[in-house]
């Protein structure tokens with residue numbers, strides 16, 4: 037028996053922590069014998085969370101599929117790869133022949149941006165389908181952020197990242213990095229970095245309807261009524277203008293006067309009733325923010341997935357801009373990654389076409405996933421009749437998952453590229469599983485782009501692939517070849533992901549012409565990862581808008597401000613549902629790992645004691661939660677963490693559905709929050725799902 041040590045980044049969440057992994061080798065098998073944080077990783081400095089340890093569970097999970105499976109009635113039958121590719125091509129082609137290209141829809145889930153073979157090759161196949169019915173987890177998440185960057189800076193990936201290591205004041209809205217480990221802010225060991233901020237005399241202010249782990253360590257926590265952020269942010273920006281607290285920016289900007297005019301009636305006093313925060317507190321927060329030498333406003337998931345999600349993110353950008361903190365160290369900065377998707381891709385497009393039934397706008401070639409079920413269910417020309425899902429679980433992760441589940445039953449054909457027979461893929465006719473985690477190479481094209489320092493690393497696979505298994509990218513190549521042959525269309529040759537990355541590195545800013553000479557070969561010499569330096573100002577030169585100016589006043593934002601102005605204050609008696617994440621969870625797919633689900637349950641509904649009393653309920657009781665679209669039963673816990681009028685339920689539970697083959701997850705209690713969220717509640721500009729602030733009723737079960 038021998039042991040080998042390997043260094044590799046964890047890419048389960050956005051933090052990309054360095055791991056040190058010990059593999060034990062025996063003549064007939066090898067396995068992971070330990071996983072630890074890597075103290076020599078210059079970026080994550082030894083940080084690790086329980087999810088990385090659970091990578092061992094994926095490795096030996098008996099429920100994980102390792103070869104293609106075809107469904108016949110309620111039975112699943114293993115089949116060979118060539119047969120599987122031919123079957124998929126035949127069925128998809130037949131549907132498109134009979135009903136048109138848009139009759140095949142695509143949904144790409146969250147790991148699509150975490151696993152590099154999915155990044156480099158998904159479109160090699162999906163692009164051949166030429167369908168306008170493309171959906172992804174983006175529209176239950178960060179769509180408003182891409183759209184804002186596209187409209188203001190000319191590219192959806194020019195996303196300014198908080199310079200957390202150098203700021204003196206961080207205002208956080210709708211994010212809980214202590215549980216999520218940061219998002220659109222790749223920041224391993226976030227707790228250490230926030231403590232360092234406080235230790236150098238800086239301030240952390242958190243705005244959240246729940247006193248989260250992050251709020252608890254903050255210097256100030258403001259409770260906000262869910263959905264109230266656009267009002268709060270408007271009040272802050274108005275105060276900055278009104279009290280002349282702004283600071284000039286070095287960036288070329290157009291439209292600020294139009295913004296000031298449009299905001300004239302959005303004073304802190306006028307906005308206070310809409311967000312439930314006092315006018316004096318709003319004004320003081322604006323003054324504190326402006327007074328800090330270096331400050332950054334950061335908003336995430338909690339403010340994206342609400343009715344004014346895009347407006348919120350536009351206002352966040354403007355607050356950073358007018359205080360001189362955009363594109364400035366200690367403020368918000370765009371990264372300069374080694375493989376640069378901004379340099380290599382077009383800026384994007386918006387509203388070039390609309391969804392068939394509800395007329396929701398496309399962004400970057402995708403439609404909001406809130407429209408997926410109706411596109412399947414509503415008859416007519418262009419109705420969706422087949423679906424391809426890739427690394428996603430929309431039945432548990434998109435609004436009104438119960439309706440989508442019914443819709444899937446009516447499809448003519450469904451193909452899933454996934455590791456498990458889960459709540460979504462159990463409806464497929466064919467599942468193609470890939471290798472995962474430690475069995476494939478990894479280079480992070482997505483999260484290096486979002487990191488709080490410029491970093492780069494490449495890691496080789498450290499376990500051999502299971503016999504007969506294919507990597508995700510090889511599955512897409514197999515599907516593309518079979519589909520191109522069936523449809524008799526030409527297929528361009530492609531490279532393996534590693535070759536693509538090598539070319540991208542060499543052509544990039546740290547490549548052949550630079551002192552770094554980055555290539556796969558150089559990165560192989562740095563198994564702990566490479567730090568390429570702190571973020572720097574660079575936005576002025578990278579703007580992709582016509583005229584290369586920051587557009588402060590996109591018309592659709594000004595229009596949506598008028599919608600905000602017309603809002604009546606919400607009924608305080610109405611209970612609103614919000615979500616929550618726990619450090620031991622990862623969306624819907626990691627409840628099948630013993631190491632993560634052990635300990636006390638974490639699926640319960642949190643409710644303020646005052647709201648429990650008002651309904652005659654008691655702590656620990658089973659309750660029924662109802663929304664417009666559905667209901668579920670769950671245990672309720674009394675908690676002063678949530679503000680009165682708000683209940684909190686994590687998503688990604690609800691594994692007891694028929695047909696699911698997840699032995700461990702199946703035994704976990706808890707229903708799916710997305711059986712309550714409503715596909716008709718959406719962000720007005722982008723169509724992003726408003727998963728937070730859903731009106732619900734709670735009563736004894």
Ligand SMILES: Nc1nc2c(c(=O)[nH]1)N[C@H]1C(S)=C(S)[C@@H](COP(=O)(O)OP(=O)(O)OC[C@H]3O[C@@H](n4cnc5c(=O)[nH]c(N)nc54)[C@H](O)[C@@H]3O)O[C@H]1N2
Pocket residue numbers: 144145146147151173176177337426427428429430432433434453454455456458470471472473508615616622623624625686687688709710713727
């Ligand atoms: N109510 C509510 N709903 C939410 C959220 C919320 O906060 N509240 N959060 C939203 C957010 S931010 C997101 S990103 C979405 C996530 O939504 P989804 O992306 O739809 O769901 P996941 O649970 O991430 O599912 C990932 C799937 O990928 C598979 N998988 C994992 N690794 C691989 C791999 O290497 N290859 C392949 N082929 N498959 C793989 C897993 O088996 C699993 O089926 O959920 C959203 N839904």
Ligand SMILES: Nc1nc2c(c(=O)[nH]1)N[C@H]1C(S)=C(S)[C@@H](COP(=O)(O)OP(=O)(O)OC[C@H]3O[C@@H](n4cnc5c(=O)[nH]c(N)nc54)[C@H](O)[C@@H]3O)O[C@H]1N2
Pocket residue numbers: 049050146177209210211212213215216217218219243244245246248260261262263264265336337338339342614615616617618619620621622623728729
């Ligand atoms: N452990 C763990 N880590 C994860 C994931 C996971 O499932 N588990 N998922 C990953 C994914 S896909 C993503 S996108 C990121 C998300 O990372 P974050 O954006 O940090 O997401 P959350 O932790 O859900 O934090 C959202 C916060 O918004 C608050 N909120 C809800 N409604 C409102 C509102 O109306 N206004 C305001 N101001 N706040 C509101 C919630 O109470 C919650 O604290 O996390 C990633 N990391």
Ligand code: SF4
Pocket residue numbers: 046047048049050051052053083084085086087088217224
């Ligand atoms: S925080 Fe945990 S899941 Fe995220 S990258 Fe680090 S170890 Fe992996």
Ligand SMILES: [Mo]
Pocket residue numbers: 146173177
């Ligand atoms: Mo996400």
